[in-house]
Amino acid sequence: MATEERLDEILLKTKQGSTSTLPDELSYLITAFIPSQTSDHRAKAYLILSAFCQGVRQAHPSNGQQPDPGTDALVKVFSPLIIPRLEETNENDLLVGISFLTALFQVDSQSAASIFQHDMVLDLIMDSVELSPSAELSLHVAHLLGQACGYKQSRAAITSQATAWLEEKSRSTQDTALRAAAAISLIKLKRGGASDRAENDPSAVVDASEATDESLVGVMKRLVIDGGDQSSLADAVEGLAYSSTDPSVKEEISKDPQFLKRLFVLVPKRKPGTIMESVATILYGVLVIVSNVCAYRPQLTEEQKQIEKLRSMAKAKNGSGQNAGSDTLNDETHVKERIKRLLSAGVLDVFAAAVPGADTPGIRLAVGKALLDIVTDKDNRGKVLQHGGAKLLLSLIQKATSEAKSDSALDPVHLQPVQALAKLAITSSPFQVFGPNVEAMYDAIRPFSLMLQHPQSTQLQKFEALMALTNLTSASPEVGTRVADANELLSKVEFLLLDDHPLVQRAAMELICNLIAGSDKVFESYTSINAGAQSKIQIILALCDADDLQTRLASSGALATLCSAPGACQALLSLQKERHRVLPILTLLIDPSCAPKEEDETLPESHPGLVHRGIVCACKFLLSIEDMGTRKTIVQEAKDAGLVKALENVVKQIKAAEIVQPALQTLKFLAESK
Template structure:
């Protein structure tokens, strides 16, 4: 096999991927996947095969047409050369056909699957190991079956004899590589058939027992294995098996296994992983296993939770239905305990070795998901920060965002938000959780640029069509913390494309915490951004400003204390501007609600009958923060009234609302100077204008 031949073929497929391969070229390519070939040559062969398959698909794909013409073309190209080799009695030819079909499954399973399903192909493969049972050929067959068992159409033709062959070699302790490969095939077959059975409603009774046995085999191979091929296969098998709660629990309780698993990831900041090679495959398997061990159950909406409850009730009424004892192993407390075990075993060092330098999208996505689940428990967040987790998440997010240009038009940006894969929201959510519970400097470091860079992904998560309500809430909280860092940070948050309108819409959300978070963010932006201050309290666009003021005023009178504190804080800041005070007075004359609300903030007991003490309602609790905010608002509004008639009318309505008595009660309570001075100024205004 000449390296020059493959170089020429690589150049050809890169320049013109859909150009048909000549018979000699196809022969070079097929022979390049033999395990005896150098690793560099096999990696190059994968590039050629991938480029050719992609070229055919790009040139002949017709959306919606069945059968897929691109798949048909690829099958027509590869089937004759694969079948001729599998039917050959020469072992070298057999090895070429089997190793190539295995590679085709990895590159383009849609075309490999129909070839594998052809009548007689499986018989050729299994007859070859019966007639010529060499270790090398058996290993190739086990790897091919492992690939095939990952796809439902291929699983359907796996015979009991083939399964028995895999089971036999999965117990061959003298050949770890073959044992691992056969075990992986059995794992995929077992898990796949269990999933197929779930779709059809047919129970798979022996699946759990077989999974437990295979998990023990895989774990043993990882702990004791020296052969990289067998370790990679064992890790791949565990990545499949570790979705089972019982397997998760058993693996997490074995510190020797965990440390050995984690040691498979090089401890360096910039590992030089190739795009196609055992390091990348092994690394993905390790991270996927970790992610499975850390995974929480999906958070259900109220509707989903109700449906799940009905299903459980229906299942409980069936006498033959036995409860699954392992189901409790996946509840939040058990997951939290598992994560603690992994953290204690050093799992955080794995991400520092895995994420930097890799070009694998799969590795970045699964690492982000695993970090999100680890960060879910607040106790772990400090450790994640200490290990550099925020920087790693930033790196993952940067790759995910690289396709979204900041210079595109508004319409294009909205489309980009919709096309960003929902899986990429998970590392953004993980970074948001860190930004919620720690200061921006602790999370992003002293460089303000890193803080500013985080605004865009948080903004996109908040507006993404696939974002959950929890993700939107956490984006709001994170942006609130960022906006409190500096006026520049607040201004940049306010300028994020489409963000402010989305935040204002969330003020109408039914969920109390989401409404509160939205109001807190708006309060911060009013304080830090001149543009937002003008939007709510400026002289321009009077009708729009008044409607926004009205919303903030209304939010100052809701039952939730946190929302009232944020909204009344925003009003206290806004009423520093005469234009906002004029808007508040206009609202009082139109709706007669502004003064009663301020009175209620200052002294709920006195003003309760005017605001919150209506029939069937309880008085809302008072709070020193609300008192201070209400007094500042009243003082600012009163002292900004220039017209004498307006002064008298406001003073009269303030007395009717209970505001005068509320201020008197506050003054009598000997408050701090910060409260006493504005309270006295407001009282002085009221007394002067009542006398007048």
């Protein structure tokens, strides 16, 4: 049977869920990864291997057992196929065993690491390059060691002999591919070792620069600048992706325009679906490098801050201060400058080419994170919009949300492009962000609503979602209606009116204000004659007395709009009768100096916007009262609250007709109602 036909037959069998692959089929499969096979052949073999491993694991569920039954089953299947090959002296047999174990690391790292740890396996691998040190075999051994160095379990098995061999090959000037493969193995080994030490001792302070070898970084950069075959470029880019978490490497990369130019050239400008797997691997590495260079220092939780404090104390006690430079290079100023250098080098064009060309989850996440960091600085947002950033972010968001089983099940990392889009929508008009096509605005409502309601969204993400939705509702009543109709959004926003954080509370109030003015549905829900509507108005009234000026402006604006409806005025009258707070709050809006003052109480400052809103509210509310008995009571309460004096001051001091006219109308009503 022809080789491709045989692979197709095995693939069909594994896709159907069969784990009873025949010995001769497995013996054939392990030969499918040798370098002489075509890339298409190896790609199909990877599918078979992946399906087979998944099938075995499903047949041997772990249920928390140790050792893992699935891993044990796979080791029993593959060890008899791999180890005898490594015991051979024939180079072809050695290549079969080494290339298959490398592939197994990429498909099922647990079983591969377990086999790698077997007695004599690493010795046999290292003996192979002593007995038959061809360039091809050495390259594949370096790739296998690179895979092993990427996992804690197998990394622990790396011997000093293997490390010395890698160091020797990383200095080779004859074979750039081998040099790159050895260098990436060493980088993984150093950085992985640093992570292992930190994991074993949480109080230990491990500076990223401690795990970075500057000479290896130089090798990687030179390989990119000089160009070369796909294999060495892929290794160089992967090595830099690992190393670029180090602040000093970030600085070095961002300050090298020649390197950035060559790096960005690696991103092909082709139509979707035309990028080969090897190129997609390089593309992903390029985007990880960009994402690392653009990354701001993460915001720590209170618990994380305490841990960092303990680490700093431990470091000071040990008399070690070598991470001070790294901390400085990771501050906001340095990150902003690095981002500006990448923008000057054309990084936005890289994003535009990357996502359509190779649409994978990893690439989408890297682009989304990088764009979020870029638009964190307001000065960069215009450039991002000019390069179609909003459209690109919407495509990332739509793909991620369509793949999630539910909104709440969406991995919070996928909120990063939503947050980036929200930042753009906050500082620019909806038409600048989304263009004249109103459908794009409609498409943005769901992700903003999702970020607001996601159980793992941060306080900043909630705040920015509210701000973005507020800006969207300003586009048109139709958009406001769509926002109001979004699933459970309105109840969430109303709940956030009571949030402890003043900025979140302000943003929620501003959105409610826009929805009351732009959505008939929301307006009616606040002006109906029922207890629910009265409770809502009571919250808005209370926020008219908030400490934050913008919150007071938004809440008083919402109240002024609501007072055009009899239901809202009736609710205010009921609240005045029950709590006697409506008239004092209106006085504070119009002229705080006229309000009764408690000892040591600091009254809020006056503001023209509050004056206008307060007078409109007072006029509409008071003129809605028809019962003469109630009028007389309210007149006295208005005097006691200082409202009459406040209105008189306005008439004397302000000339604007839109303010004076309703003030005079209200004073006339009060005079006639005595």
